[in-house]
Amino acid sequence: MTDSADRNIFADLDRYVAQPRVSGLALSPDGTRLVTGVQTLNPDRTGYSTALWQVDPSGEAPARRLTRSAKGEASAVFTPGGDLLFTSARPDPDTKGDDDPKPALWLLPAGGGEARVIATAPGGIGSPLVARDADIVSVAAELLPSAVDLKHDGELRKARDEGKVSAILHTGYPVRYWDEDLGPAETRRFAASLAELSDAPATPLPAAEGDDAPEPAGRLTLRQLTGAGRGLNDGGELTPDGATLVAVLDVPAPGAAQRSTLIAIDTATGERRVLVDDPGYDVYDSAISPDGLWVAYTSETHSTPQSAPVVHLQLVPLAGGEPRVIAADWDRWPGEIVWLPDSSALLVTADEDGRAPVFLISGVTEAPAEARVERVTADAAAFHNLQLTRDGSALYALRTSYAAPDAPVRLDLAAFLAGEAGSRHPIAAQELRSPVAAPELPGTLTEIETVAADGSRVRAWLALPEGASAEKPAPLLLWIHGGPLGSWNTWSWRWNPWLMVAEGYAVLLPDPALSTGYGQEFIQRGWGAWGQAPFTDLMSITDTAVARSDIDETRTAAMGGSFGGYMANWVAGHTDRFRAIVTHASLWALDQFGPTTDAAWYWQRELSPEAALANSPHLSVEKIVTPMLVVHGDRDYRVPIGEGLRLWYELLSKSGSPAADDGSTDHRFLYFPDENHWVLSPQHAKVWYQVVLAFLAKHVLGEERELPATLG
Template sequence: MTTDAATPFHDLDAYVALPRLAGLTLSPDGSRLVTAVQTLDPKRTRYVTALWEVDPTGQAPSRRLTRSAKGESAAIFASNGDLLFTSARPDADTDDDNPKSALWLLPAGGGEARVLATAPGGVGGVTVARDASTVSVGAALLPSSTDLDDDAKRRKARKDHKVAAILHDGYPVRYWDHDLGPDRPHRFVADLAALTDEVPGALVPAPSSGEKDDAEPAAAPEGARLDLRDLTPAPGAALEDSDADLSPDGRTLVTTWRVTGPGPTMRSTLVAIDTESGAQYVLVDDRGADVFGPKVSPDGRFVAYVRETLTTPQRAPEVTLAVVPLAPKQSPRSLTTHWDRWPSSLAWLPDGSGLLVTADDDGRGPVFHVAATGGGIVPVERVTAGDHVYTDVRVARDGSAFYALRSSYLAPAEPVRVDLADYLAQDEGKRTPVEPTLLRGPVPAPALPGSLVEVETPASDDVRIRAWLALPDGASAESPAPLALWVHGGPLGSWNTWSWRWNPWLLVAAGYAVLLPDPALSTGYGQDFVQRGWGAWGDKPFTDVMAVTDAVVARDDVDETRTGMMGGSFGGYMANWIAGHTDRFRAIVTHASLWALDQFGPTTDASFYWERELSPEAALENSPHRFVGDIRTPMLVVHGDKDYRVPIGEGLRLWYELLSKSGLPADAEGKTVHRFLYFPDENHWVLTPEHAKVWYQVVLAFLAEHVLGVAPDDDAYPGLPPVLG
């Protein structure tokens, strides 16, 4: 690739080297804001995360707090202002040359970070009490382990005997890209106030000899490490992929608790656990829904959470926000049954009068205010103005402001401050959304190679369909741009924010206009919009995509004679469906795609969910593999072997049937216009930097060959990457 590119999107090396910001935490006094930044390691083969501090006032520049080869993440402030984080960086006080992720502390008053807690399988899922010194972490133990020390011995035995086998007695057995078991997640609790300031690691003579060469690190003195107490000694699979929160006084941990069962009945409940005794009770057991994302109110009296109804092949999920008193045998109350949007995250206001909630909304993801007091229907009002998506909402304890990360297709995540007090001072029901203040984050927004416009068109049933259209600089009636239609995954999602993995600007830099539509099943347009595509993937989602494509190719700055189509996951399903139902596109890229739906259902990592989504009859009716004989378009198939959500069998069967049964089969010598890009060690997304480069290089070469008519070995195009041979 060129090294003097106009933007980072003209050079894949420059693109993968762009720093990436994620996560946000606010100190109790509101004076410190910390985020994490991913950058390439010196070999440029993986990303390493470091913590950075951002000035909440927006005056001072950001400064780096941590630096290590392993990186740091999951930062959270303790109630006394100390910064906690997790890292697998080496501990100077031990001789472990292969450490697992541990809990570290960076003192508020300055000084070096030190390890607070370790576990043989690593720790994560850190949560702290708002007003107390209690901290809770997650750590996985083997089923027979009695405690962390015993777990270490059992893990060593497995390693020494090179045993990797797992004996399962339940479902699921894997998740996204990793196998589940034999260890199971537990929840531990500890008291930060019990720590001392003593520093472990002074060299002392080993018992066997007084020689200097026998010196070894001393054991950590009493109080130098946290005493982790297991709150869930026999959880089984209940804490897999769990969410947890501590009450402000640290006395109660609220966590999701998976209820296993036959087939589609699997769901999550909410359980409250006393952090002193370990006694627990069920807080919410909703047999018709999954519940997740619990947040305890600042006064400790209530828990807010997100409720998602269990689907059926006839009925799409409904997502609402609910609250329940933090006490046994209480009844939840829904806050947003009247609101035609799906809440995705929540944060309490300091006085407990309401919550700040994020939700997809018409191709954006604003912050909304939801009242939590009073009876009847509570108002929901939009807080933030603009075309952004917000995450990591952190509210200052004095209620003056909240902080968040915002992103859009014009810029990746960046930290902002929103003046909350002024917003809430407006009359209820008449509040005007406010513009956030951009803070001086550690990562500047990159220059873009084009512009972004919004388009919409009526669908076949007169429902409004909208999309983003990214146009290259110079696209005009005199020089119309070729079009790349890109369908999102999910399918319950939206093209509404920046993605490092699915980035349209790389195609824009290559001269394409990129269409990002939100067809039926997309979120942010109301319950009916999702329902119209439910159980009928090949119907309204397909016709919606075609309708908005028709509207865009009618523009004079888009060349309707040169079009390609691409998609991943559900978008890959749609690519396969489109390939069998129209030959209007010159090339189709299908990534991690569903091909034979009857085969897919029992082999995906969450078959219980799939069983709730499509009946066997609907799965067959909507399966793309039935139309392989009608495919007349060159296809690039991409799949990773570590993809457990859409198993590799889908890609393998698609590839074989393209070559043997499609309208463009392999010739007598086995040659074909189709291509199969296979990643033996990648998952659903293809994440490592060099593989991401290969992905885009091959995709761009394939589109150039078939959409632009540029041969892969033509000097005008870089062609296939040399590393592929």
């Protein structure tokens, strides 16, 4: 859907924010239909909506669009019969108009025809799950805590709306998450039988019907599986026969903390039993074996100020029993989990060396701890949204890297499995015909590495602009990733280095201590000591970069967001080597940050009070002489706005380059009153890049640029 002439998008921010973006993947049971979402800019250019597209699994036919609406569609999943389910807040032709429609569950028939609504809830429907071999579906819906059912929830919501009441009475912690105020509604799970749906068209309700009008014919009868109470995650998985829902439930822990458990819920009775409940770790990302006997899941130990978390795959019988660690000696943190059809092995993703390959883990149920791990994918890329055919012959996924954004691919798994176990060679993915052509890059991507003072290998991606050479060396931008438990291994539309490369910068994307994909010890090196190994690793890899003849060591800048913003602040107070520093959504004063973040209990596990002070950037404010651009959104609950406000005041009043007596300063503060941790709306993202590029141009390139007129 993207013409080749439009693929050079990085020189024009309007074209960049309008670039369609692929996300999500679903495979039909017969393996003949692959569906993905394509996000596009809406007509007024202030937001995005997502449509569903069908991709040919063979790679021969072009992709074609399946849905079209202003509200967009999400959460695509196939039924055993091949119908496509999705959620959308688009208008329902079978009910009277609604000024504020909520997402409903829609069904697009496999045999063709228009999509129709099959389930609704006053607060909306989300996260549909379908059993592999049965006509059972489960959906999530948010209900007010005193609601006994969906009808009662609608009455309570109406009373709050009419009274203009937005108050929330909390009885526990947490009270907010990222950019969302928690409560008063809470997630509950419902189940229904798709067999009760009729092929007959729904009967539209007359326009004159009152608020108590019955649902049109052709709707599911939703049975409530879980009652009032916060903590149920909105995901989960149904067993192949649909009899059981396995889900993660957060429960209270001492010290106003919480931890997660794994539960099984009978979809006929709602009876609940606990599968995994260990006070020493949290659980995530469960997957039920096709034979219905096992649940594989990810566990993460609770960190302490002295010890980083440890992540493992684990296995527990669905009928109940003791959990066991899978591949105990595998020094990687597992991500997505998919079972092979015969329930003998797992396909798992994991960060590794600036990539996120797919791995095969064999012998899972016989001797879990000794299970063998083999790399499946050869591509220098990250894979996610794994979709396996019923016969296990092909694996579909979205592939991404800093060379290209998400695109659907096929892996010939049968060919890989035909090799001799233990000596198989990784295989390359086959590109399918994506709905969106990959953009043309304004430069090249390479890798560099160095050896830290303690002997640790530190690597990075380096994006170089076209024409960079010894005769024309490029200015360098050090871009520090957030997390800090993460890696620069996947394309990001929000943090995209190619926009900077198009401006002539070489962009360094390093994975310092605390990064994932290099083993547990590499994480532990920086644990509780953020200003030590992570900082020295960054300076060491920067030294390696500027030693190149195609890099201009006299024109450098540093930037980062979240933990990367923290590190930018630390860099500012511990070196003057950079001409400019951009700090986004950054931690500044660690003595105040902990209790104000949205998950304060996690912070208590991460740094002791003594370590927080020892690693707090604000204590070095008087050493900051580099011009800084501070960026913060007011709806950032992970790193609250108080961090940005205090940083801004102390830069102007206490730094080594304070505001002059007349108030003038080289520092700048870009504030977004209604944005969150990332700054996501298209026009605000555009302003973000415009201001950052203008700030860098002034201090690194010596160029004055006009600021966007939208700033007033």
